[in-house]
Amino acid sequence: MKAKKTAVSKYILSEILSEMGHMVLGSKRLDHFLKYCVLAVPEVLKCDFVAISLNRLDTVHVGVGVRRSGLRLKDDFQKNVKKKIERHLKRPVIWTEAQLITLEEKGVTKVSAKAKVVSFHLHPLTVWGERIGSISVGAVSKDAFAKYHLNMLESFAEQVALGLQSFLDRNVIKEQSSKLEADKKRFETIIGGMKEGLILLDKDGMAIAVNSAASALMDSKIDEGADARDFSIKELQSDLEKKQAFEKVVFLSSPAKSTIHVRATPIFDPSNQYQGMAVILIDVTRDREIDKMKSDFVSAVSHELRTPLASIREAIALVFDGVAGDLTEKQKKCLEIALRNSDRLTRLINDLLNLSKIESGKIEMKRTSVSLEQVVGNVISTFEPQAQKAKAALKTDLDKDLPHVFADPDQLTQVLTNLIGNSMKFTPEGGEVRVAACDMRYAQASELMTHDAQLMTDRCFVEISVTDTGPGISEADQKLLFQKFSQLDTGLTRKPGGTGLGLVISKEIVEKHGGRIWIESEVGKGTSFKFTLPVFRIEMVYLDIISQQINRVKMVHGHFYLVVAKPLSPESDKKAHSAELSRIESGLKDVFGEKAVVFKYGSRLVIAVLDSDLRNTEPFMDALDKKKEEGFQVEIISYPQDGITSEELMERVLARY
Template sequence: MTIRTKLFFGYLVFTATLVVLGGWSAWHLREMGGVSRNIIANNYDSVIAAQDMRDSLERQNSAALFVLLGQEERALSQLSEYRRRFDTSFQSAANNITEPGEGEIIETIRRDRDAYYKQVDVFLAEIQALRRPAGHLSDGLREGAPGASEGFLRLEPLINRLRVDCDNLLQINQRAMVAKSEAAAGVAQRWFLTTLGIAVSLVVAGLAFAVFLANRIVGPLRELTETAARIATGDLDAKARVSSRDEVGILAAGFNTMAERIRQLRRSDLGKLVVAQQTTEAAIDSLYDPVIITDAEGAVAKLNPAAEELFGTEAANVGKPVGEIARDSRIPVAVAEALSSQRPVAGEEAASVLPLDVDGTERAFRLRTTPMRDEEGRLLGAVTLLEDITHLREIDRLKSEFIATASHELRTPLTSVQMGVHLLLEGATGGLTEKQRELLQACKEDCERLERLMRDLLDLSRIEAGKHIPQLSPIRVAELVAASTDPLRAQLDAKGLSFAAEVPPELPSVLADRAQIERVLTNLVSNALRHTDRGGLIRVSAVRRQGHVAISVKDTGHGIPPEYLAHIFEKFIRVPDAPSGDAGLGLAISKRIVEAHGGKIVVQS
């Protein structure tokens, strides 16, 4: 019997046991799923119905208040709508009685509901009786007549009983769900222990099977392994003993032939070089991403198959300057920078992404270039990797489109809410108490904060989609700093902060989009203002640096924890315990604006 046949029958038995274990586990998983569905089917609908009835009651109570305020048309419409919703939810609960005592609660709700509806109708009839013949409320009702108020107060105990009834229905179903969940957990624990026992038994059987194979098969292989270890330590004269004609014997003979070839290669430096070169080329060719290898002069030395799809065959391009075959000027620039500085060149910002056409489809690649050196540190060339990030860009695009669409759709209802709050604050519906005015003012501030968030989300999505292309024009740096900080002087003075602007007059003008860069500076100074305590200092300075102008905003605030420095420019990142002020989008927008200008933004703390 060959080794293959022995292994086949041995593993066939082992596979059969695994199939049995898998079937056992699958059956138990199915049973657990049935338990979960039973919990949801029996109790979840009743929980939802109880919550909906409770909410409908509150809405009906609000409608009664609207009647007292003279908004009868609105009140009657709301009362009718939420009576219908209450009845629908009640019918759903009545059709799903599964727990002991639940039927009595349903009947109690039915009785208390009818009593409440009847009293509401009486209340509405009393209100109608107080109306003037011309359709206006009488002076008594307008001034809070006792009859109307007493009618409303008679509703309070009835609605309270209904609230308690709904809470009882909710609690009995919640308790039932918890009990069933605990029972299911117990069943799952028992099944887990049973499955674990079977699995342990299979492991023990597998170990026994492995020992058996070791005694019957692995012995000759162990001897072959020892021979290989001797060769690995440099004893190239070692040979494997060929003791049989089965697969192990054939392997030993082939191993001896291979060892002889190794001895021949070891005797020549050329053999070692060939092995190293073949290994390196095989590793490079196996990469899915395009790789360009250039020599120390920037000429193409190798292209892997993925790179050949972009730039043509390796045979046609070897020896050419990389700038001659590259389809984007940033590739030769990165190669030249890596060779001259002898440091890796890798851009993580959006400006470093190369859009290249592959078989008629545009794909996005991230450029990474690393210099190559020998053991003595001499420069050999550079390796350029084009990392395919098309799928990441597509995911980011879909996310940005979703955010933009959601923000746009929210603007209309938000505008309506803002208008309603504004009208209420202006007294369009009558006078307000101090407490009502405070609540409406809080609503107004929250609406304004939500509007700013949606505006930031829309701006961010447009910037990421490339729709906010900077309109460049020469601008003096001093004007940019002044325009960005002057509107904040009042806030700085109110908080007792010192401010200093250090912009040398000899600085040259910069090419920038005035509105966008002013927004970046305003956001940075605003952040410094929020995070600096009274008596602190905020300094804005600008210097010329290697053909660019570097603008910095420094403050004496609390600083940023080290673990957040690498993520501070990501979306929705906020440092814990920092003063509230935004949704964590300001720095993300600032980073993308600066990168769209070809610049770079960094943070130190």
């Protein structure tokens, strides 16, 4: 009889477990699953109550009833059950609607309200060794649970645990999905309200977030998952591929002519693995227009002032020289003050004009191979009378065999004049100003040069410094030095005559050369201004020619071409090859005349930088065809289609040969 009951119980258990599996797959509500489990246990066990608790929930799901009746046990029994469970779980019990219901209507037995829980068993619910809760059963009769009952409870508990974990995982996923969706909407709201354009790229260069401002600036709707190579500004593609931080100003011709300041920052995860790029696009068109208007205004006013000021100064000088009659000493002193201040005003006007031209790009640098020894020597000689008068030593300390630098000699002279003049003003009597230069070709280029200069010079540069023994400059004041019209007053050695623009102009010039300028100073220990310039290489001249052409056409959103010619004679025959190069150079100069810059690139190629208006003319094409017939190998490289920097264009040139 006992074996038969056991078999029946096992059959019922298998049916229950099967139904539980269907509920896990089909039901979306955890409370329904819990209610079913609580009601199912009495079908196989002689128990008077069942309780299921979950560690992740605050409630304990409890079913209370009598196996032999459809009546609920009275409140006192519920309290006893509640105390029993709470003592084992050490957490409060909250009753749910899950109650034991039986179908048996006969033989109803009333249970006393004072009935105690005599038999009690608690089994943990575990998944992959982790306890997620427990299932408790109890009865009012003694020894209600045999071993086979507990075995079935164990099997039941395993399936309950798996089912519960499935529901919990689904709930967690649902909660996380809801949170992610809310975070996404919040993020989209934030970036959608930005005035700046924002593009987030993943590590493969695919767009994962683009705001409306970016789409408007790019004049196209950019969908998530779009490849940056398909939608990004051509001038940015090579920078984005390097996966490094950069800032750049680009000019767009569509939908309207605009100037965009681009700032890109790589994104890394906590383990320092590259995850993508954040690209900020800022429309600075209006700012640039305002700057241009200010520069034009300053330039116009300065020009208008310079002519009458020159006349005033000349008139004062004539009076001072006695042309208008003899002067008293008092009159001479007054005229000296007038002359000194007119000279100062002239310097200010000249500085304003120079700065305006530099900022607007109107000053075209004529960079070439420059001897630092010669330039430094010339500048030092102009300051020697001033140094003697101030009783200050003026010394140089230049490395032997110092390489030539690639610079505009006039602009380099202006930088040195500004720095040495500044040091002389703040050097006390008996002090020293020292100009030094050293070859830094093996130092870290990234610390001393701008990005473009690194590409151009391949880590070849010279460091120049102007050091004085003056009072030094505090860290707070150092931050003001490269701002317009900023002048420091030490309180002891301040001398009149500065315009407050010398360092600003010097900084602009150095950076346009691809270098960097900075200050090292300590109060009471003097000051050292240092800057770097690239070492000269012949290839840099060619790159500079192409860069100047890029700057010219960029302002009008235009284009130009490089005509590249190579002789067919083998390079191993150096004499014949050199003769062919010279013949090609002469031939291209004959074709283009003064309308193009033609030069030999090393011992391999001849390159002509050609304006766009010549490219499609019939004489041009006829001339090229004729040169090809004469044995020239000719290729045409175009800007910006084949590259947007001088380095990229030259890489394309060399790749084809």
